[in-house]
Amino acid sequence: MDSSRPSDHFDSPSPSITQPKLGFVGYLRFFWRQLTSMRTALFLLLLLAFAAIPGSLVPQQTSDPNGVVQFKTDNPDLYPVLDSLQVFNTYSSVWFSSIYLLLFISLIGCIVPRTKHHLAALRARPPRTPARLERLTGFTSISATADAATALDSAASLLRRQGYRIERFDGSVSAERGYLRETGNLVFHSALVGVLVAVGLGGGFGYSGQRVVVEGQQFVNVLGDYDSFNPGRFFSSDFLTPYRIGLDTFDVDYETENQNAIGLATYFSANVETTDADGKTDTASIKVNEPLAIGNSEIFLLGNGYAPVLTVRDPDGKIVWTDEVPFLPQDAYLTSVGIIKVPDGLAEQVGMIGLFYPTVDTLESGALASTFPDLNDPLLTLRVYTGDLGLDEGIPKSVYALDPVGLTPIAGGDSDVASLQLKVGDTVDIPGGLGTIEMSEVKRFASFDVHHDPSGLWVLIFAILILGGLLTGLFVPRRRVWIKVKPGTDGQVTLEYAGLARGEDPGLENAVTDIAAKHSQLLGLRLNS
Amino acid sequence: MTELFETYSVIAVYSALAVYTLAFIAFTLDLAQRSAPAGQVTKSGVVASASGGRTTALLERLATDAPATGYGSGKPSVPLRLAMGFTVVAWLLHVAAAVLRGLAAERVPWANMFEFSLTATAIIVGVFLASQFWQDLRFLGVYITGFVILLLAVASVNFYVPISPLPQSLQSAWLVIHVFVASLGTGFFAIGAGLSVAQLFQARREATGAGPRFLATLPSAAALENLAYRVILVGFVFWTFTLIAGAIWAQRAWGRYWGWDTKEVWTFIIWTIFAGYIHARATRGWRGSRSAWLAVVGFSAVMFNFTIVNLFFKGLHTYSGL
Numbered sequence: 001m002d003s004s005r006p007s008d009h010f011d012s013p014s015p016s017i018t019q020p021k022l023g024f025v026g027y028l029r030f031f032w033r034q035l036t037s038m039r040t041a042l043f044l045l046l047l048l049a050f051a052a053i054p055g056s057l058v059p060q061q062t063s064d065p066n067g068v069v070q071f072k073t074d075n076p077d078l079y080p081v082l083d084s085l086q087v088f089n090t091y092s093s094v095w096f097s098s099i100y101l102l103l104f105i106s107l108i109g110c111i112v113p114r115t116k117h118h119l120a121a122l123r124a125r126p127p128r129t130p131a132r133l134e135r136l137t138g139f140t141s142i143s144a145t146a147d148a149a150t151a152l153d154s155a156a157s158l159l160r161r162q163g164y165r166i167e168r169f170d171g172s173v174s175a176e177r178g179y180l181r182e183t184g185n186l187v188f189h190s191a192l193v194g195v196l197v198a199v200g201l202g203g204g205f206g207y208s209g210q211r212v213v214v215e216g217q218q219f220v221n222v223l224g225d226y227d228s229f230n231p232g233r234f235f236s237s238d239f240l241t242p243y244r245i246g247l248d249t250f251d252v253d254y255e256t257e258n259q260n261a262i263g264l265a266t267y268f269s270a271n272v273e274t275t276d277a278d279g280k281t282d283t284a285s286i287k288v289n290e291p292l293a294i295g296n297s298e299i300f301l302l303g304n305g306y307a308p309v310l311t312v313r314d315p316d317g318k319i320v321w322t323d324e325v326p327f328l329p330q331d332a333y334l335t336s337v338g339i340i341k342v343p344d345g346l347a348e349q350v351g352m353i354g355l356f357y358p359t360v361d362t363l364e365s366g367a368l369a370s371t372f373p374d375l376n377d378p379l380l381t382l383r384v385y386t387g388d389l390g391l392d393e394g395i396p397k398s399v400y401a402l403d404p405v406g407l408t409p410i411a412g413g414d415s416d417v418a419s420l421q422l423k424v425g426d427t428v429d430i431p432g433g434l435g436t437i438e439m440s441e442v443k444r445f446a447s448f449d450v451h452h453d454p455s456g457l458w459v460l461i462f463a464i465l466i467l468g469g470l471l472t473g474l475f476v477p478r479r480r481v482w483i484k485v486k487p488g489t490d491g492q493v494t495l496e497y498a499g500l501a502r503g504e505d506p507g508l509e510n511a512v513t514d515i516a517a518k519h520s521q522l523l524g525l526r527l528n529s
Numbered sequence: 530m531t532e533l534f535e536t537y538s539v540i541a542v543y544s545a546l547a548v549y550t551l552a553f554i555a556f557t558l559d560l561a562q563r564s565a566p567a568g569q570v571t572k573s574g575v576v577a578s579a580s581g582g583r584t585t586a587l588l589e590r591l592a593t594d595a596p597a598t599g600y601g602s603g604k605p606s607v608p609l610r611l612a613m614g615f616t617v618v619a620w621l622l623h624v625a626a627a628v629l630r631g632l633a634a635e636r637v638p639w640a641n642m643f644e645f646s647l648t649a650t651a652i653i654v655g656v657f658l659a660s661q662f663w664q665d666l667r668f669l670g671v672y673i674t675g676f677v678i679l680l681l682a683v684a685s686v687n688f689y690v691p692i693s694p695l696p697q698s699l700q701s702a703w704l705v706i707h708v709f710v711a712s713l714g715t716g717f718f719a720i721g722a723g724l725s726v727a728q729l730f731q732a733r734r735e736a737t738g739a740g741p742r743f744l745a746t747l748p749s750a751a752a753l754e755n756l757a758y759r760v761i762l763v764g765f766v767f768w769t770f771t772l773i774a775g776a777i778w779a780q781r782a783w784g785r786y787w788g789w790d791t792k793e794v795w796t797f798i799i800w801t802i803f804a805g806y807i808h809a810r811a812t813r814g815w816r817g818s819r820s821a822w823l824a825v826v827g828f829s830a831v832m833f834n835f836t837i838v839n840l841f842f843k844g845l846h847t848y849s850g851l
Contacts, residue, residue, distance in 0.1 A: 038808065038811060038812045039814070039815075041808065042805055042808050045801055045804060045808065046801070046805045046823075049797075049801035049802050049805070052801070053794075053798065056791045056795060056838070059843070060789060062788065063790055063845075064843065067843065091789050208784070255694055258693055260693050264693060264694060264696060265697065266696070266700075267697055287697065289700060289781055289782050291781065291784065300783070451785070453785070460786075463773045463776065466769065470766055474765075474766070475762075504810075506759060
């Protein structure tokens with residue numbers, strides 16, 4: 001945009017001009033002018049808003065990866081088309097990125113010349129008083145009996161007190177104020193660039209990782225101890241500050257009185273013991289909305305659930321497998337699903353799919369369901385399979401999934417035997433004389449999200465600058481005011497006042513009449529025009 | 530106590546709806562009266578814009594302390610005064626409903642879809658009433674009351690949920706700030722959109738002479754555009770604050786300040802549209818009706834974000850309670 005104009009200046013209609021022939025450099029300059037023009041910036045801005053829409057209609061890989069998988073299953077024909085258009089990664093797609101990069105280039109092309117121009121304006125003196133003030137905003141003329149020099153002096157001091165920068169000319173005072181408007185404007189736009197740079201660069205030095213910890217277990221902040229880990233572009237493993245946290249207890253409060261919200265969790269707290277690199281220990285609690293800052297990272301409480309403690313013995317009573325198995329919650333009453341894989345020690349490989357009900361009840365249909373999320377009457381049911389679990393091929397398998405295809409059901413499911421049912425302390429036989437399984441107790445687990453994002457602080461600083469720049473850039477009026485003293489006959493003078501808005505300034509007229517009134521008051525005059 | 534307050538709150542909501550309906554009828558009657566032949570209208574002196582030059586207008590304004598738009602400096606019609614009276618009464622009932630709901634729940638009354646609607650509409654009417662001290666915007670009464678009746682009625686009938694305690698994710702001071710300022714911004718955008726619609730009608734009348742006759746009693750298209758711009762500027766500042774406050778809360782609650790959650794996306798889209806609106810005024814060929822359309826599109830996006838996104842889109846902001 002034209003750098004010599006304030007941002008909200010209203011352009012006059014474009015005059016029709018005959019264009020000269022442009023060479024290569026001429027065309028480069030032409031495209032640069034086009035790109036940095038306000039029309040193009042506005043077009044890109046609106047295009048950006050439009051381009052953001054698909055990402056809200058279709059699940060995104062970053063925020064909802066399961067949704068993307070589901071979408072693929074539900075729309076097998078549409079998925080490849082959308083995927084090739086990068087719609088599942090809208091906000092890092094080529095088309096979305098190119099719009100905002102063009103917009104920011106256009107923005108920088110606007111900020112730089114405007115900053116230069118503003119720096120010059122900050123040093124400049126107010127301009128010469130126009131010869132005729134009559135056509136300017138708020139023109140007021142008063143004839144009075146006063147000394148011309150005194151009138152000029154008081155005009156100058158009045159304007160200076162109101163924060164104007166003044167320049168005295170022969171018979172008039174020229175004043176300008178509101179330089180902060182353009183300063184705020186430039187701060188706002190520069191801070192937008194700042195946010196983009198901070199996000200782009202700072203994000204690369206961060207990382208996030210997830211880990212499920214059962215009560216009594218510990219988590220050490222090294223790469224190998226995470227369940228999943230997303231490093232930034234410039235990540236190296238020495239970004240991980242050494243510490244250890246152990247989950248002592250996990251507290252939950254459930255609503256029991258309000259009939260409309262029975263079972264709603266109103267309070268979670270993961271009570272942990274922390275150990276830093278020097279071996280100093282401390283206790284802390286991690287809650288929703290209250291992350292724990294430790295090392296250079298923050299630990300967030302993301303989820304929780306139950307982890308039954310299960311032990312499998314062979315027919316001789318020898319323990320072949322024992323674990324605290326985190327079960328993934330499926331509903332608000334924490335009906336949870338867990339997978340048990342026993343590859344060694346029994347006559348055959350055994351896999352089990354477990355359903356855990358913290359407070360079990362039988363529905364009218366005969367199906368089991370959980371009716372409250374707390375451990376009032378816990379029950380574990382197990383479908384049991386034998387066969388090759390596929391663990392010996394060296395291919396990593398999810399611990400949260402068991403594909404029963406190719407396995408032989410021996411309890412529950414398609415088998416003739418009912419599912420195994422265990423209450424706390426129960427030991428039951430695995431069908432076929434394979435051995436026994438025991439549920440000795442039920443612990444809780446917490447899932448933690450560990451984040452390190454050095455961009456956060458910078459983004460916050462720029463965000464505050466954005467807000468500050470917006471407020472000053474929009475609401476500080478930039479205006480020029482002139483006061484003219486015209487000597488007349490018999491000691492009479494004519495005092496003239498007028499203003500000029502530089503940018504949006506709805507209060508200018510009132511400001512000028514106010515100055516006229518105050519000035520008259522200073523001179524001891526009554527308004528007699 | 531809780532149930533008593535909850536019941537009183539519901540009674541207050543339905544009473545407010547009834548009185549808003551009276552206000553809506555009275556506002557409509559006022560517009561109908563303004564459509565009367567010009568001879569009757571001048572009696573109330575509403576065609577001030579046609580009379581006198583600059584200086585006289587200035588003097589008149591100083592003398593009568595009438596609004597700067599130079600319209601409606603005469604005595605308001607009986608229906609208009611009734612309408613404003615009804616609106617104030619309905620609003621007091623409306624605010625009482627929100628306060629009672631808050632007292633019953635022992636928290637701020639904006640934690641699910643019914644409560645968002647209840648409080649946000651109260652804020653919209655509050656902004657409308659407060660803006661009368663600044664400018665005479667009573668001609669927007671039909672639009673504001675009509676809009677609020679629709680939203681509040683749908684909320685009370687379809688979105689009503691009994692009081693339930695806050696899930697821990699909402700137990701934060703940011704719930705108070707973030708949601709309240711977002712509602713405040715919505716109030717300003719609503720009035721801005723109303724002014725822009727009036728501007729579009731007025732611009733068409735000024736160009737072709739077509740349109741309802743009451744438009745003659747409204748400010749000129751240029752004056753309406755200036756008013757809309759100033760109202761939307763305030764809304765834009767609140768919206769910017771909402772975005773920033775939301776990002777700070779997201780950082781504390783979810784460990785990231787921005788994650789392109791559906792609600793975040795739409796808040797961003799709205800911010801961008803209104804940023805475009807503000808720039809459009811300085812862009813050749815965009816001032817006037819084109820920028821007015823942007824204001825209307827922007828407010829439609831706000832409503833889309835509030836209704837469709839809250840109810841049907843999957844995301845982290847699933848607090849509708851439905």
